[in-house]
Amino acid sequence: MSLSPNQNAALLPGSALSGAPLTLGVMGGGQLGRMFVHAAQAMGYATAVLDPDPTSPAGLVSHHHIQSGYTDTDGLAQLAACCAAITTEFENVPAEALRTLATQRRVAPGAAAVAIAQDRAAEKAHFGRCGVACAPYAELHSVSDVQHVPDDLLPGILKTARMGYDGKGQVRVADRAALGRAWADLGQVPCVLEKMLPLALECSVIVARGADGAMVNFPVQRNLHREGILAVTEIFEGNLPAPLAAQAVADARAVAQGLDYVGVLCVEFFVLADGRLVVNEIAPRPHNSGHYTQNACDLSQFDLQVRTLAGLPLTPPRQHSPAIMLNLLGDLWGRAAPDALPDWAAVLALPGTHLHLYGKQQARPGRKMGHLNVTGATIAQVHAVALQAAAILGIEEF
Ligand code: ATP
Ligand code: MG
Numbered sequence: 001m002s003l004s005p006n007q008n009a010a011l012l013p014g015s016a017l018s019g020a021p022l023t024l025g026v027m028g029g030g031q032l033g034r035m036f037v038h039a040a041q042a043m044g045y046a047t048a049v050l051d052p053d054p055t056s057p058a059g060l061v062s063h064h065h066i067q068s069g070y071t072d073t074d075g076l077a078q079l080a081a082c083c084a085a086i087t088t089e090f091e092n093v094p095a096e097a098l099r100t101l102a103t104q105r106r107v108a109p110g111a112a113a114v115a116i117a118q119d120r121a122a123e124k125a126h127f128g129r130c131g132v133a134c135a136p137y138a139e140l141h142s143v144s145d146v147q148h149v150p151d152d153l154l155p156g157i158l159k160t161a162r163m164g165y166d167g168k169g170q171v172r173v174a175d176r177a178a179l180g181r182a183w184a185d186l187g188q189v190p191c192v193l194e195k196m197l198p199l200a201l202e203c204s205v206i207v208a209r210g211a212d213g214a215m216v217n218f219p220v221q222r223n224l225h226r227e228g229i230l231a232v233t234e235i236f237e238g239n240l241p242a243p244l245a246a247q248a249v250a251d252a253r254a255v256a257q258g259l260d261y262v263g264v265l266c267v268e269f270f271v272l273a274d275g276r277l278v279v280n281e282i283a284p285r286p287h288n289s290g291h292y293t294q295n296a297c298d299l300s301q302f303d304l305q306v307r308t309l310a311g312l313p314l315t316p317p318r319q320h321s322p323a324i325m326l327n328l329l330g331d332l333w334g335r336a337a338p339d340a341l342p343d344w345a346a347v348l349a350l351p352g353t354h355l356h357l358y359g360k361q362q363a364r365p366g367r368k369m370g371h372l373n374v375t376g377a378t379i380a381q382v383h384a385v386a387l388q389a390a391a392i393l394g395i396e397e398f
Pocket of ligand 1: 135157159164165168170194195196197198199202225228229230268280281
C-alpha cells in the first residue's frame with residue numbers, strides 16, 4: 001500500500017485495494033473498539049483489532065484480530081501492514097506505540113494528544129492553556145510534596161496521574177495524614193491531589209474533529225456516577241440550564257482545538273453547587289456517556305469516529321429523540337439464581353428499549369457488560385420506561 005502516513009485524503013467506503021476492502025484498525029479490543037468495528041463494517045470497511053485477549057469484545061467481531069501486546073513490535077507491524085488508518089479505543093495505549101504506527105500509517109487521534117489525556121497533570125496543564133477552569137490541584141512526586149500541598153486542597157481526592165479509570169487509582173483523603181497513607185498505598189507513583197468539590201451534577205460533551213479542522217458536537221449529556229462508575233446518562237432538551245450547556249460546548253471545543261485533535265473526544269465536567277462549571281478530564285475516544293447516540297441521534301459517536309479516521313465529511317449530528325442510557329454492570333447478572341441472566345425479555349417488552357451487550361462471557365461486579373438505551377417521544381415517557389427497566393434489572397432508582 002502506498003499511503004503516506006499524514007495523508008488526509010478520504011479513504012472512501014467501498015474502495016478496495018488489490019481486491020480487498022480497505023481496512024480500518026483500532027488499538028484495543030474492549031466494548032468501545034467493538035462498537036467502532038460495528039460502525040466501520042456497516043460502511044463497508046474491513047477492520048483489524050490489536051488486543052492480547054483472545055476473547056476481547058472487539059476481536060470477536062473484527063475481520064482481523066492481532067493478538068499481541070500494545071508495544072509488541074511484530075504486532076504493531078502486522079497492524080500497520082493490514083490497515084489504511086488506525087485509531088484507539090482506550091487512552092492507556094502507550095503513546096509510543098501510536099508514534100511507531102504513525103511513521104507508517106494515518107493514526108488518529110495522534111500520539112501527542114493521547115499522551116496528554118494519559119496523564120492527569122499534563123491534562124490539567126492543557127486545560128489551563130485553553131483557558132478552561134478545572135478543580136484546584138497539586139502534583140505529587142515526593143514525600144515533601146505530600147507535606148507541602150496547600151491545606152486548602154484538603155479534603156481532596158488523590159488520583160494516580162496515569163492509568164486510572166472507572167474510579168480506580170483514586171482515594172478520597174480527609175486530611176494530610178490520610179493523604180500520606182493513600183499516597184503510600186498507591187505505591188508512591190506520581191499523583192495529583194484535587195480539592196473535593198461540592199458537585200451539583202456531572203455532564204460531558206463529545207466532539208468530533210477532522211484533520212481539516214472541521215468540528216461538530218453532540219448535545220450536553222447529564223451523567224450520574226455511582227461508586228466512581230457511570231451509571232445513567234440523560235439527554236434531553238433542557239437537561240441543563242442553557243448558559244451552562246453553551247459554556248460546556250464552548251469549553252469542549254476549545255480543548256479539542258487546543259490539542260489540534262483529530263477524532264472523537266469526550267470532555268467531562270462538574271457543575272458545582274454554586275453553579276460554576278469546571279472541567280474534570282478528557283477521553284481521547286468515544287465515551288460511555290455517548291452510547292445513547294447509537295439510537296437517539298442520526299449519527300452515532302462511532303459513526304463520527306469512522307468518519308474522522310477515514311477523512312470523510314462531518315455533518316452536525318442531530319438528536320431525534322430524548323434518551324436515557326443505563327449502564328449494565330456485572331452486578332446485574334446472577335441475581336435470581338447463580339447463573340441467571342437479567343430478564344431481557346421483560347426489558348425488551350418495554351417500548352423504545354435498545355439492548356447492547358459486549359459479548360463478555362464473565363460477569364463481575366463493576367464490569368461493564370452492556371448498556372440499555374431508552375428512546376421515546378417525550379422525556380417523561382423515556383423516564384418512565386427507564387425507571388421500569390431499572391426496576392426489572394435491579395438498578396437503583398435515579
Ligand atoms: P472514568 O475514566 O471512568 O471517567 P476516572 O477513574 O477517570 O473515571 P474521575 O472522572 O476522575 O475518575 O472521577 C470519578 C468520579 O469521582 C467523578 O465522576 C466524580 O463523581 C468523582 N470526583 C472526581 N473528582 C472529584 C472532585 N475533585 N470533587 C468531587 N468529586 C469528584
Ligand atoms: Mg471520569
